[in-house]
Amino acid sequence: MKHTWYGAMASGILALAAGAALAQSVTPPGVTSEADGLFATFTADHMTTSLGPVDELLGSPPPGSSETRMLGVFDQTIALPPLVPGIVYPVVAQFTAQAYGLRSHIAAVGTSTGSVTTTASAQVAGSDLRITADDGISPVVATVPFLEVAATGVAASASLTKGALQPGKVAGSASFTALSIAGSLLGGHAITVTGAEPPDTLLYQSPTVTIIADQQTVVGLITCDPQCHYIASTIAVHALDIVLDNAPILGRPVSGEIVLGEAAAR
Numbered sequence: 001m002k003h004t005w006y007g008a009m010a011s012g013i014l015a016l017a018a019g020a021a022l023a024q025s026v027t028p029p030g031v032t033s034e035a036d037g038l039f040a041t042f043t044a045d046h047m048t049t050s051l052g053p054v055d056e057l058l059g060s061p062p063p064g065s066s067e068t069r070m071l072g073v074f075d076q077t078i079a080l081p082p083l084v085p086g087i088v089y090p091v092v093a094q095f096t097a098q099a100y101g102l103r104s105h106i107a108a109v110g111t112s113t114g115s116v117t118t119t120a121s122a123q124v125a126g127s128d129l130r131i132t133a134d135d136g137i138s139p140v141v142a143t144v145p146f147l148e149v150a151a152t153g154v155a156a157s158a159s160l161t162k163g164a165l166q167p168g169k170v171a172g173s174a175s176f177t178a179l180s181i182a183g184s185l186l187g188g189h190a191i192t193v194t195g196a197e198p199p200d201t202l203l204y205q206s207p208t209v210t211i212i213a214d215q216q217t218v219v220g221l222i223t224c225d226p227q228c229h230y231i232a233s234t235i236a237v238h239a240l241d242i243v244l245d246n247a248p249i250l251g252r253p254v255s256g257e258i259v260l261g262e263a264a265a266r
Contacts, residue, residue: 101125
């Protein structure tokens with residue numbers, strides 16, 4: 001699990017006063033949840049193209065309420081940069097995302113003590129993600145795709161509890177019914193995953209490609225009164241996270257990120 005924190009040292013008097021005020025408060029703190037099925041962004045030569053977030057649900061549901069958004073089918077192709085208007089390219093790289101059965105859900109539950117637990121979940125029944133070459137005539141100019149991801153039963157979830165009694169309690173998880181990843185960017189390697197992986201499972205890493213299953217990022221604050229405590233304020237879960245760092249695609253270095261199944265609570 002990746003953690004980010006910020007330090008804060010308070011005097012004993014100020015810390016005790018803040019703690020007393022917190023303990024007496026029963027007003028539900030503000031919470032925000034976010035869920036989406038997938039998104040991708042690519043950058044080359046200071047130009048950026050992006051896709052999604054798809055089936056995104058973002059909001060601050062009051063305690064005791066929930067929201068759900070569903071999308072039956074998604075199919076979109078975008079060209080990877082660099083693409084300068086007015087120039088005809090004989091071959092371009094493209095990213096194609098096909099998915100079905102997308103479901104995003106957010107909710108919040110409050111207690112009599114003033115704590116609020118916010119949850120987010122994203123589900124994708126099936127998806128096929130590809131980076132290929134296109135000459136405008138045949139979509140299979142490249143014999144082997146640069147990257148190809150096939151997944152079923154994708155699920156990601158995140159929860160955060162805020163309040164005086166349980167400040168900054170977080171939880172996250174991700175799983176796949178089946179996941180396979182291949183392509184020339186992986187240097188001949190093929191990856192298969194079934195079920196749930198431990199948080200931040202490194203599936204593949206090279207100087208240009210990093211693939212992580214159940215990536216969990218937690219952001220929080222360190223407070224001292226005088227004992228120091230870490231209080232989480234945000235958790236974000238990516239069921240699958242693929243990062244490109246100057247990956248060679250049609251002779252051009254391309255950087256970017258592909259995320260399948262995102263859930264966040266803050």
